[in-house]
Amino acid sequence: MAKEIERKFLVRNDGWRIEAASSSQFLQAYIASGDDRSIRVRIIDGTKARLTVKIGREMLSRDEFEYDIPVSDANELADLSIGIVLEKVRHRVEHKGYIWEIDVYSGTYEGLIVAEVEIEDEKARPELPAWIGREITGDRRYSNLVMATEDLSRELIHGVPAAAR
Template identity: 70%
Template sequence: MAKEIERKFKVVGDGWRSQTVSSSSFRQAYIASGEDRSVRVRIMDGERAKLTIKVGRQFMSRDEFEYEIPLADAEQLADCAVGVVLEKTRYEVEHHGYTWEIDVYGGAYQGLVIAEVEMEDEAAQPDLPDWIGEEVTGDRRFSNLVMATEDMSSELVHGVSSASL
């Protein structure tokens, strides 16, 4: 079992693009979710797939179990998704000893760009690049699980609160 410790931020501008070291297209579908756990399938570049189980109530730190699975199985599981299948391209950027993952969303969340940085412990203070905006680590609306199972697109992409609709 691995412990996932990460912080999330909104991205401002395109300054990160010139620093990209790799990219991958994802389709991410949630198969099951509960208050403190989720099961998702992720299809990467249409060529390989992983099944991931996350357990824990905190947004910054959770237990994570991840397994390679056959692509055909992943496609079938994605067809059983709860809610929206997320589409995004993930770019990796190295910055002062940390790998930043920048997710550029497509589909229902077209236009949303979020950066994540994984850390070795919760006390770590990675240097924030100049293209990092507001921190959204504890904001449940920016959880991929919430984005997939509740339609947050109007609020997150267009800035329209669902309460005002």
């Protein structure tokens, strides 16, 4: 069983772009979700696809199982998904021994940019690049599952209106 341990942050500025080593276009759709688990399909650059099962309530650390599947199956599953199909370009940046994944959303979440870093254990504290903003690890609103099943685009992109605070 694989364990995913990651921290998540908003991105402060475009300083990461000069360090980006690669990028891929993602289409990400959720097939099922429960209180402590989800099943998603991800199509990468239109040529590869993966089915992922995540189990666990913690946002920092969860069990994760991933399997390659045919792109044709992934497209069919995406058509049967629940909620919003997420669209994003993922850029990979190496910084001080860690790989940062910067997700630049398009579609419903156009304008949202989030950085994630996978860490070896929950106590690890990688040095934060200058372009990293506020930490959002554990903020369920920034969970891809929540973003897909509850349209939070107005709140995440434009902030909470003063009248709603």
